[in-house]
Amino acid sequence: MNNAPVQSQPSQVQRSEYADDEIDLLELFRVLWEGKWWIAGLTSIAAVIAVVYALSLPNIYRSEALLAPASGDGGGLGGLAAKYGGLASMAGISLPGGGGSDKTGLGLEVMKSRAFIQQFIDKRNILVPLMAAEAWDASSGELVVNERIYNVSTNTWVRDVNLLKKAGPSSQESYRAFSKGFFVSQDEISGFVTISIKHVSPVVARQWVAWFIEDVNDAMRDDDVREAERSIAYLKEQVAATSLADLQSMFFELIQSQTETIMLAKVRSEYLFKTIDPAIVPEQKAEPKRAIICVLGTLLGSMIGVLWVLISHYMFKFKEL
Numbered sequence: 001m002n003n004a005p006v007q008s009q010p011s012q013v014q015r016s017e018y019a020d021d022e023i024d025l026l027e028l029f030r031v032l033w034e035g036k037w038w039i040a041g042l043t044s045i046a047a048v049i050a051v052v053y054a055l056s057l058p059n060i061y062r063s064e065a066l067l068a069p070a071s072g073d074g075g076g077l078g079g080l081a082a083k084y085g086g087l088a089s090m091a092g093i094s095l096p097g098g099g100g101s102d103k104t105g106l107g108l109e110v111m112k113s114r115a116f117i118q119q120f121i122d123k124r125n126i127l128v129p130l131m132a133a134e135a136w137d138a139s140s141g142e143l144v145v146n147e148r149i150y151n152v153s154t155n156t157w158v159r160d161v162n163l164l165k166k167a168g169p170s171s172q173e174s175y176r177a178f179s180k181g182f183f184v185s186q187d188e189i190s191g192f193v194t195i196s197i198k199h200v201s202p203v204v205a206r207q208w209v210a211w212f213i214e215d216v217n218d219a220m221r222d223d224d225v226r227e228a229e230r231s232i233a234y235l236k237e238q239v240a241a242t243s244l245a246d247l248q249s250m251f252f253e254l255i256q257s258q259t260e261t262i263m264l265a266k267v268r269s270e271y272l273f274k275t276i277d278p279a280i281v282p283e284q285k286a287e288p289k290r291a292i293i294c295v296l297g298t299l300l301g302s303m304i305g306v307l308w309v310l311i312s313h314y315m316f317k318f319k320e321l
Contacts (some may be wrong), residue, residue, distance in 0.1 A: 003189045011045040011279065012015050014055045028080075028310075031190070031309060031310060031313045032306065032309060032310075034309075034313075035305075035308075035309030035312070035313070038305055038308060038309050038312075039302060039305035039306055039308075039309060041305070042301050042302070042304050042305035042308065043298060043301040043302040043305050044301070045103060045301060046297050046298060046300055046301020046302075047294065047297060047298040047301060048298070049297060049301075050293055050297020050298060050300075051297075051302075052303050053293065053297070054288060054290035054294055054297075055290070057287075057288045057290070057293075058134060058135045058136070058137070058200050058202060059135075059200065059285040059287070059288075060138075060181075060199070060285060060286055060287035060288065061151070061196070061198065061199060061201065061202035061205050061282045061284075061285055062198045062199070062282060062286035062287075063196065063197060063202065063205035063206040063208075063209050063279045063280065063281065063282055064194060064195060064197075065151075065193055065194070065196075065209050065210075065275060065277060066192055066193070066200065066275075066276045066277035066281060067192065067193040067194070067195065067211060067213065067273040067274065067275055067276060068188070068191070068192055068193070068276050069103070069104040069107075069191060069193070069269065069272070069273065070268070070270055070271060070272055070274045083139060086129050099258060099284050103220070103272060104186070104191070104193070104272070104273075106220075107216060107220055107272045107273065107309070108184060108186060108193065108222065110216060110217050110219060111184050111195070111212070112184060114171075114175050114298055116215075116216070117178055117179070117182075118174065118175055119173055119215075119219075120211070120212060120215050121174050121175075123215065124208075124211050124215075126208065127174060128145065128150055129143055129199070129201070129204055130151075130174060130177055130178060131149065131162060131169045131173070131174060131177055131301055132145045132146050132149040132157075132167030133146075133199070133200055133201065133204075134144055134146040134151035134200065134314040134317070135200055135205075136200045136202070136204075141203065143201055143204070152235060154196045157169070180198075181197055181198035181199060182196075182197055183195070183196045183197075184196075190205065192276065193273060195209060195210065195212065195213065196209070197209050198287070202281045202282045202283070203280065203281055205279075205281075206280060206281045207284075209279035210278070210279055213270075213273060213275060216272065216273065217269070217270055217271045217272050217273060218271075220271055220272040221265045221266075221268075221271040224265055224271075225261075225262050225265050228258040228259075228260075228261040228262050228265075229262065230260045231254070231258045232255055232259065232279040234256065235251045235254050235255045235258070236251075238251050238256075239251045239252070253308060
């Protein structure tokens, strides 16, 4: 007796479905082949447009620097305040705080803040190269300014004016423009900080990175000096207001700590961030990726061509029904 399994044969309905699928696939290839010139034409047009667009974009250069948080706790007022806090509270005196916050994290937030960026733009007078520069002449090293935005001969803004936009860029416009090319981050493991700026001029990009580091160090230094000076003034008032020798000794030690903070701030040029790898003038552009733009443009054109051929064919076929 033969117990071999019986293999089922495809039913007539299944064979019909396979045949229909094969016919549909062959029809699809036939339609695409008949419309090959449309596909080739649209692909060529898209490729030409992509090439022209890619070539019209100016080169963008990126300069970056690697920073390390500078050592030091600003004189140690926080530690001394914690040490003598109990004694001061018993005497009904509130000590000023200091040194306990994360200075590096604070510095990073300051660099990204609207107020600091606007202050940087105003202090360094970079509004014209930020908002009106459209290219960089490598032979002369000069910026090419868009005359429809800024008139170099008269030093005036000539942009089109409407209800939402004046001739001169607003502070919000300049902040957005600067933020598009500005990047800062901190490595979670090493703690190193990377700052980069992009611009049509590699020279300008490097200069802005150097200025930015200098200005954030100056801003943090000035804040700490002002805080130390206010603390010293407060502590001197407390010295005059108490006759307890222990409290006076504590206040003098705190005054000394704040005096050291001011001294260190004034003698250390890189107050908060120390430059490990300074910014340089980049030789190669960072943007645009012209090859990628051309490839994507060509692929988009071919897809449009295929869709156009298929839609035209089936719309015509539908009208005939």
